[in-house]
Amino acid sequence: MRIGLRVNAMEIVSTIIKAFIIIISLSIVAIFLYGIKNIVKSMKSFINIEKYDGKKSKxxxxxxxxxxxxxxxxxxxxxxxxxxxxxxxxxxxxxxxxxxxxxxxxxxxxxxxxxxxxxxxxxxxxxxxxxxxxxxxxxxxxxxxxxxxxxxxxxxxxxxxxxxxxxxxxxxxxxxxxxxxxNKFYCYTSQSLLSALMVGYFxxxxxxxxxxxxxxxxxxxxxxxxxxxxxxxxxxxxxxxxxxxxxxxxxxxxxxxxxxxxxxxxxxxxxSWDNYYSIKNLLSRLFYDYAKNIKSISFYLLFIGLLLLFYFPYIFIPLLIFKQLFLSMIVLISFFIENIFIYIGGLTNNIRKPYSLLYFISAYILLIALLESKYRGVVWKGTSYKL
Known part of the structure; x- marks a missing residue:
C-alpha cells in the first residue's frame, strides 16, 4: 500500500514538473512572439522626412x-x-x-x-x-x-x-x-539583445x-x-x-x-560599448531609475522573471540527455523563438551575424547590472550614485 502511494506521489510530482516546464516554455514563446510583433510595428513608426513640411528656423x-x-x-x-x-x-x-x-x-x-x-x-x-x-x-x-x-x-x-x-x-x-x-565581440552580442528588448517592448x-x-x-x-x-x-x-x-x-x-x-x-x-565594464555601467545606469522607484519584492520578482526568460530555454539540453524528447522539443521551440527575437533586434542595428546564439553572455551582464544598480549603485562619468 505504501509503495503504491509513493508511486502515485512520484507520478503527481512528475506531472506537476512537466506541466510547469510546458507552461513556462509556452509563456516564453508568447512573450517573444509579442516582442517580434512589436519590433515590426516599431520600425514602421518613423516619419517620412521627405514629406515632412515645416518652416525652417535658425x-x-x-x-x-x-x-x-x-x-x-x-x-x-x-x-x-x-x-x-x-x-x-x-x-x-x-x-x-x-x-x-x-x-x-x-x-x-x-x-x-x-x-x-x-x-x-x-x-x-x-x-x-x-x-x-x-x-x-x-x-x-x-x-x-x-x-x-x-x-x-x-x-x-x-x-x-x-x-x-x-x-x-x-x-x-x-x-x-x-x-x-x-567593433568588438561584447558589443555585438549585447547590442543585439538590447536592441531587441528596447524596440520590442519599449x-x-x-x-x-x-x-x-x-x-x-x-x-x-x-x-x-x-x-x-x-x-x-x-x-x-x-x-x-x-x-x-x-x-x-x-x-x-x-x-x-x-x-x-x-x-x-x-x-x-x-x-556603442567597448568592453564588459562599459556595458555593465550603462545598463546599471538604465536600471537605476527603475530600482529606486519599485519595491524590493517587485525588484526580486523582476530579477527572477528575467532569469527564467533568458536561461530557462537552455534546459532543453539536460532534457535531451535524459531522453525527455517531448518536453525538450517544447523547450527548444522557446529557445528558437527567443533567438529569432534577438536576431531581429540585431538587424535593427545592422548586425547580421547570429550573435543571438550567444545571448546568454549579454543576459548575464544585464542581470549583474540590475543587481548592482540596487546594491552597489552606479558610477557614471566619474560620479557615484547610490540608492
Whole structure:
C-alpha cells in the first residue's frame, strides 16, 4: 500500500514538473512572439522626412562635454566647415573636464564666431551633471531658434541633422534614431539583445501611441523649440534623473507634445560599448531609475522573471540527455523563438551575424547590472550614485 502511494506521489510530482516546464516554455514563446510583433510595428513608426513640411528656423546646437577631447576635435572640425546660415549658435558646456576639452573648444572659438563656451566649476547639490549642463546652455538660446541637443560622441552628416531640426514645429520633438557602431565581440552580442528588448517592448510605436503613457527619445540627438521645451518643464524637471531623456519624453507626452522619430541610421552613428565594464555601467545606469522607484519584492520578482526568460530555454539540453524528447522539443521551440527575437533586434542595428546564439553572455551582464544598480549603485562619468 505504501509503495503504491509513493508511486502515485512520484507520478503527481512528475506531472506537476512537466506541466510547469510546458507552461513556462509556452509563456516564453508568447512573450517573444509579442516582442517580434512589436519590433515590426516599431520600425514602421518613423516619419517620412521627405514629406515632412515645416518652416525652417535658425538652429542653436547644444553640446554637453565632460572629458570629450577624443570626440570634440573631429566634431568641431566638421561643424566649422558647415557654412549653412541656419546654424545660429554652437553652445558647448564644459562640465568640469580634467582633459583638454576646454582648450579644444577655445581653439575653435577663435575660428568660428558661432561657437560659445559655458564652463561649470561647481555643480548644485540639487542637480545631476548632464541635466544641469543642458539647462544652462538652453538659457542662451534665442526664443525663435530651434534647440538641437547633440552629444559629443555623435558623428555623421551634421548638415543634414541641422536641416531636419530646423523644421521642428511647436508642440513637437524630433528624435533622431542613430546607428550604434560596434567593433568588438561584447558589443555585438549585447547590442543585439538590447536592441531587441528596447524596440520590442519599449519601442517607438508605444511613444507615438497617445493612449500609452510610455515615452522614449534619444538624448544624444533631438530637437525642440524653446517654448515647447519650457512647457514640458525643461531639464529642470528632470534634474535628479540619470536617464533624463526618458523622463523628459514622459513629461512631453503628459503635455500632449508629439515625439517624431527620424530613421537616421544611415547618416548618424555613435559608438556603442567597448568592453564588459562599459556595458555593465550603462545598463546599471538604465536600471537605476527603475530600482529606486519599485519595491524590493517587485525588484526580486523582476530579477527572477528575467532569469527564467533568458536561461530557462537552455534546459532543453539536460532534457535531451535524459531522453525527455517531448518536453525538450517544447523547450527548444522557446529557445528558437527567443533567438529569432534577438536576431531581429540585431538587424535593427545592422548586425547580421547570429550573435543571438550567444545571448546568454549579454543576459548575464544585464542581470549583474540590475543587481548592482540596487546594491552597489552606479558610477557614471566619474560620479557615484547610490540608492
Amino acid at each position: 538652429v542653436s546646437i547644444v553640446i554637453p562635454a565632460r572629458n570629450e577631447e577624443k570626440n570634440l576635435e573631429d566634431m568641431l572640425f566638421s561643424m566649422t566647415r558647415i557654412k549653412n546660415e541656419i546654424i545660429d549658435k554652437i553652445i558647448l558646456v564644459n562640465d568640469r573636464s580634467t582633459d583638454l576639452t576646454e582648450e579644444i573648444i577655445k581653439k575653435y572659438m577663435n575660428l568660428d564666431k558661432r561657437i560659445e563656451l559655458i564652463s561649470i566649476s561647481n555643480l548644485p547639490k540639487s542637480w545631476f551633471p548632464k541635466p544641469y549642463a543642458l539647462y544652462l546652455a538652453t538659457r542662451k538660446v534665442p526664443i525663435g531658434d530651434v534647440i538641437l541637443f547633440l552629444d559629443a560622441d555623435v558623428k555623421g552628416d551634421y548638415d543634414k541633422i541641422v536641416d531636419i531640426s530646423s523644421r521642428t514645429k511647436e508642440g513637437q520633438i524630433i528624435s533622431f534614431v542613430p546607428y550604434f557602431y560596434c 519601442g517607438y510605436n508605444r511613444t507615438i501611441n497617445k493612449n500609452d503613457r510610455f515615452g522614449l527619445l534619444f538624448g544624444c540627438c533631438f530637437s525642440i523649440r524653446p517654448y515647447t521645451y519650457n512647457e514640458i518643464g525643461s531639464h529642470a524637471s528632470v534634474k535628479k534623473e540619470l536617464v533624463e531623456d526618458k523622463q523628459l519624453a514622459t513629461n512631453a507626452k503628459s503635455k500632449n507634445v508629439r515625439i517624431l522619430y527620424v530613421d537616421s541610421r544611415k547618416f548618424i552613428y555613435t559608438k
